[in-house]
Amino acid sequence: MKPYIFITRKIPETTMDELQKIAVVTMWEDEFKPVPRKRLLEEAAKATGLLTLLSDKIDEELMDQSPNLQVVANLAVGYDNIDVPYATKKGITICNTPDVLTDTTADLTFALLMATARRITEAAQYIKEGKWTGWAPLLLAGTDIHHKTLGIVGMGRIGEAVAKRAAGFNMNILYHNRSRKEEVERKLNLSYRSFEDVLKTSDYVVCLVPLTNETKDMFDENAFQTMKESAIFLNASRGGVVVEKALDKALTKGWIRGAGLDVFREEPIQADHFLLKHANLVALPHIGSATLETRMQMARLACKNIENVLQGLIPPAPVNG
Ligand code: DGY
Numbered sequence: 001m002k003p004y005i006f007i008t009r010k011i012p013e014t015t016m017d018e019l020q021k022i023a024v025v026t027m028w029e030d031e032f033k034p035v036p037r038k039r040l041l042e043e044a045a046k047a048t049g050l051l052t053l054l055s056d057k058i059d060e061e062l063m064d065q066s067p068n069l070q071v072v073a074n075l076a077v078g079y080d081n082i083d084v085p086y087a088t089k090k091g092i093t094i095c096n097t098p099d100v101l102t103d104t105t106a107d108l109t110f111a112l113l114m115a116t117a118r119r120i121t122e123a124a125q126y127i128k129e130g131k132w133t134g135w136a137p138l139l140l141a142g143t144d145i146h147h148k149t150l151g152i153v154g155m156g157r158i159g160e161a162v163a164k165r166a167a168g169f170n171m172n173i174l175y176h177n178r179s180r181k182e183e184v185e186r187k188l189n190l191s192y193r194s195f196e197d198v199l200k201t202s203d204y205v206v207c208l209v210p211l212t213n214e215t216k217d218m219f220d221e222n223a224f225q226t227m228k229e230s231a232i233f234l235n236a237s238r239g240g241v242v243v244e245k246a247l248d249k250a251l252t253k254g255w256i257r258g259a260g261l262d263v264f265r266e267e268p269i270q271a272d273h274f275l276l277k278h279a280n281l282v283a284l285p286h287i288g289s290a291t292l293e294t295r296m297q298m299a300r301l302a303c304k305n306i307e308n309v310l311q312g313l314i315p316p317a318p319v320n321g
Contacts (some may be wrong), residue, residue, distance in 0.1 A: 003048035003068075008035045008056050011075070013298060013301035019307050023049070042067060049306040051075060055267070058082040063090050071309035073302040074287075077101055077158075079213040084320050094319040095305035101289035101295040104187060106161030108262065108288045109236040113150075113204055116260035116282045118142040130194035136171050141231070143203075143257065146170050151202030153195065154217075154237065155181050161205060163188045174198050178214070182300055194301065199226040204234065211238035219243065224250035231256045236288050239265040251278045262288050 005019065008029040019025055026043065026049060028035040033045075034055045040140050043065040044050060052058060054076045062085060063069065072082060087094050087282040117123055119142045126132060126140065150166045152159045155177040163184075173190045176198045185192060195218075205227060209215045219242040227233065233256055235242055244265055250256050258280035259291070267278070267286055276283055289298065305315040 003044050003070075003142045005049040005051065005306060006040075006043035006053040007046045008040065009075075011051070011211060011299040011302075012271060012296060015296060016303045019303040021320050022118055022307060022310055027093075030083065044069060049073065049284060049310065051302050052081070053307060054078060057085070063092060065088060071095065071306050071315070073305040073315075075298055077105075078210055078238060079319055080240070080242075082319075083307070088320045089108075093309050093315065093321075095302070095307075095309075095317050096319050097298040097301045098317055101294050101302055102157045102161050104294040105158050105236065105293050106165060108164050108284075109206060109208070109234065110165045112236060112260040112282060112284065113232070114145060114235050116234065116258050116280075117145050117255050121282050122279060127270075131143050135217060143232070144320040145204075147274045148172070148203035149201060151175065151193070151198035152204065152216075153169065153198060153206045153207050155184060156208065156210075158236075159208045160184055160188065160204075162208065163190055164249045171204075174202060195223075199223055200228070202231060203228065204232050207233070207235045207241055208237050210239045215241050216242070216319065217243050219247070221246040224255050229256065230255060233259045233261075234261070236262045239263040239267065248274050248278075251275075251280060258282075258286075262286055 003023045005023045006024045007025060009028055010031040010267040016025055036233045037317040040056060041062060045060050045153045047066065049071040050071050058072050058081060060083060069092050071093045074082060075097060075100045079094060079096050082094055084094050119140050128239040146169045149172045152162060155175045161177065162198050166173050167188060175190050176193055176195045180192050184190065207219065219235045224246055237308050247259060251259060263286050275281055301317060305317055
């Protein structure tokens with residue numbers, strides 16, 4: 001009998017051709033809404049493998065009820081939705097989709113920086129609403145990017161790719177990471193600083209850390225108060241690293257100039273969310289890796305991760321060994 005695989009969201013059929021040769025595959029039929037928890041538990045209970053999204057909680061409850069589960073392949077580089085230590089204890093292989101999304105996510109992070117600095121979304125809205133009555137010296141004036149100081153918090157693959165882009169804009173680049181990366185520093189001409197120093201001296205603070213117990217809530221009132229009043233904060237990692245009420249206060253009281261967010265604590269956020277009232281906040285619906293090319297590659301890699309585990313091979317992107 002072929003193993004049973006459940007895919008928790010609609011992905012292009014062509015990306016799972018190979019997987020379908022060796023497994024019976026069922027896919028949740030909705031492209032936008034997450035699979036309800038009850039259905040996920042029912043499917044997991046029968047499954048050898050799951051292909052999941054970051055909105056699916058893979059926890060003790062699910063794993064305890066899934067006696068055949070061998071592999072969970074997350075369609076993301078982040079895997080904070082999965083209890084990895086517990087999976088390891090149960091002998092379940094967890095996989096992710098690194099590398100294929102690095103440049104795409106760095107492009108989006110830089111686009112978010114530029115959109116916030118140069119007020120691009122506000123300007124686009126302005127013209128569509130018929131407000132443009134004439135050229136004026138300070139109309140929609142933003143702030144420069146070139147030759148400014150960029151502080152990257154989290155120097156992983158995406159951090160490096162953002163630094164490369166910033167170098168092309170002649171930015172002075174600082175970074176903070178839980179461990180120093182001297183080779184990367186030399187290669188990309190970066191300066192390592194404490195978290196506090198990065199906050200104090202950067203014109204742009206970009207957060208690219210994974211969500212862990214250590215990084216949760218790291219951007220709190222104290223962090224925003226430490227930044228320059230002219231600073232712009234950007235988050236393209238996970239919403240949980242930011243205390244949103246603190247950011248709201250920072251934008252309201254002018255502790256910082258503006259913010260660009262691709263991620264939120266609760267996703268999707270509602271249109272009446274308190275952060276969205278700020279004109280100096282650019283908000284995007286978690287589209288860091290959202291290009292057709294990259295999403296296809298992510299889906300193929302996630303399927304390949306499952307295929308390999310089913311065939312007793314090492315998957316291309318294991319998270320737990
Ligand atoms: C990731 O890969 O972790 C992104 O946030 C989802 O595309």
